[in-house]
Amino acid sequence: MSPAVPERALRELGRTEGGTDALGLLVRDQHTRRLILLRALLDAAADAPAAVRPTTAAAGPREHWALLEAADRADRAAVRTVLLHPLTGPWAQRCLRGLTSPAPTPELAADLAHFGALAAAAAIRARLPFSARLTAPAGPLVLPTLGALRTGRGAPSPLDITLADSRVTVRQAGAAPVVLEADGDGPRSEDPRWLPVLTLPPLRDGAPPVHLDDLDPYRVAAPGPQRHGLSAATGPDPAERAAWARLWALTGPALAAGGPHRPAEAAALLRCLVPLRPPPGSAPSGDGPAQCSATRREAFGAVLSSKPATAALLASTLVHELQHTKLAALSALVPLHHEDATPRHFAPWRSDLRPFDGLLQGAYSHLALADYWQRLALGAERLSRRDLAWAEHARCREQVGAVLPVLAGSGALTREGRVLVNEMIAVYHRLADSPPPAGHRARAEAYVRTARMIWRQRNGT
Numbered sequence: 001m002s003p004a005v006p007e008r009a010l011r012e013l014g015r016t017e018g019g020t021d022a023l024g025l026l027v028r029d030q031h032t033r034r035l036i037l038l039r040a041l042l043d044a045a046a047d048a049p050a051a052v053r054p055t056t057a058a059a060g061p062r063e064h065w066a067l068l069e070a071a072d073r074a075d076r077a078a079v080r081t082v083l084l085h086p087l088t089g090p091w092a093q094r095c096l097r098g099l100t101s102p103a104p105t106p107e108l109a110a111d112l113a114h115f116g117a118l119a120a121a122a123a124i125r126a127r128l129p130f131s132a133r134l135t136a137p138a139g140p141l142v143l144p145t146l147g148a149l150r151t152g153r154g155a156p157s158p159l160d161i162t163l164a165d166s167r168v169t170v171r172q173a174g175a176a177p178v179v180l181e182a183d184g185d186g187p188r189s190e191d192p193r194w195l196p197v198l199t200l201p202p203l204r205d206g207a208p209p210v211h212l213d214d215l216d217p218y219r220v221a222a223p224g225p226q227r228h229g230l231s232a233a234t235g236p237d238p239a240e241r242a243a244w245a246r247l248w249a250l251t252g253p254a255l256a257a258g259g260p261h262r263p264a265e266a267a268a269l270l271r272c273l274v275p276l277r278p279p280p281g282s283a284p285s286g287d288g289p290a291q292c293s294a295t296r297r298e299a300f301g302a303v304l305s306s307k308p309a310t311a312a313l314l315a316s317t318l319v320h321e322l323q324h325t326k327l328a329a330l331s332a333l334v335p336l337h338h339e340d341a342t343p344r345h346f347a348p349w350r351s352d353l354r355p356f357d358g359l360l361q362g363a364y365s366h367l368a369l370a371d372y373w374q375r376l377a378l379g380a381e382r383l384s385r386r387d388l389a390w391a392e393h394a395r396c397r398e399q400v401g402a403v404l405p406v407l408a409g410s411g412a413l414t415r416e417g418r419v420l421v422n423e424m425i426a427v428y429h430r431l432a433d434s435p436p437p438a439g440h441r442a443r444a445e446a447y448v449r450t451a452r453m454i455w456r457q458r459n460g461t
Contacts, residue, residue: 014423
């Protein structure tokens with residue numbers, strides 16, 4: 001067994017659970033990788049040829065890094081909130097790709113300018129007095145984890161930002177200064193040009209809050225999600241924010257109804273929710289059964305989701321997506337298999353061919369959903385809620401059962417992968433101890449049979 005992952009932690013994760021030590025191991029490794037990525041970005045900025053580096057009147061990466069280091073000395077925890085913010089990852093990776101590209105990339109100038117905004121946000125969180133010149137983008141200037149400033153400019157332009165006596169002042173030529181009062185909850189201002197990030201309360205006592213980030217320019221891959229079934233990101237809207245806040249207030253209890261390990265894993269892993277627009281098939285308000293969600297490997301701790309109709313559906317979305325977060329982080333620590341990436345497999349939750357890794361990811365997340373919905377069904381008092389939960393449980397368990405033989409039969413699983421899959425099989429069989437009503441099981445079996453038939457017709461296999 002790999003010394004990087006103790007067997008006890010691996011078995012916990014294989015059961016789609018994870019105690020404090022197991023989840024902490026994943027979090028610490030991902031945070032270390034993020035800090036290494038940021039250091040690599042600084043080195044790439046120093047080594048990039050002049051033809052690649054954009055010219056700007058604002059400070060450069062070295063100055064931004066110096067401000068980060070000073071803020072880190074003042075309050076390391078505050079600075080890590082910014083550096084380890086999930087959406088800092090996609091920015092850093094895109095910036096690094098641009099700096100190591102053989103030719104200038106169109107977005108590199110804006111990406112490097114964002115480094116200054118990130119450093120300023122870190123200094124503000126650390127309460128470090130500073131002055132810096134930033135480049136405001138064509139759109140709003142986003143200070144990660146804090147908010148955005150509407151600059152009113154149609155093209156990038158310089159601005160000066162200072163923090164003194166707990167007051168942040170932003171000055172831009174041709175506009176009145178914007179003054180923000182920096183307090184423990186982030187900068188506040190009555191100026192309509194300032195829009196703070198919405199901070200959702202922790203899911204359990206002692207956990208960090210969760211940002212509902214509808215501002216960060218790196219919250220989805222430009223020009224928008226290109227993945228299966230995803231819609232584009234939403235922009236800031238007061239009514240949408242209020243609806244998310246109301247839904248969030250009910251999500252903690254809905255998660256806990258699926259077992260105490262569900263709010264525990266969400267508290268350990270989730271730092272950011274990125275709201276997406278309702279997918280096709282939804283009502284204009286977003287209400288209805290249609291929903292889409294995703295995670296991004298480079299944005300550890302973020303979940304992207306359109307707004308579900310109920311708290312139970314939002315809780316199940318978190319259960320689903322956080323399994324992807326866990327498995328991706330575990331795979332970064334230790335290889336689970338040596339299968340190639342050729343799409344060839346049937347997955348009842350998708351109509352296309354899936355690679356082995358996608359099959360493993362999907363089975364893992366659907367197994368957690370089967371467990372979640374079964375616990376909800378067993379604890380539900382209202383018949384309608386119990387009926388819905390059994391239907392979801394039966395479908396998810398049947399979907400997992402359709403692909404487990406492929407996973408278990410692979411000769412390319414590593415020792416760690418074999419332990420993980422064996423634990424998944426054990427959970428799958430344990431779920432049979434409390435079976436759903438016969439009608440739900442029959443409908444789930446028919447659903448998977450139909451999905452397989454459509455898949456064969458569509459893929460010619």
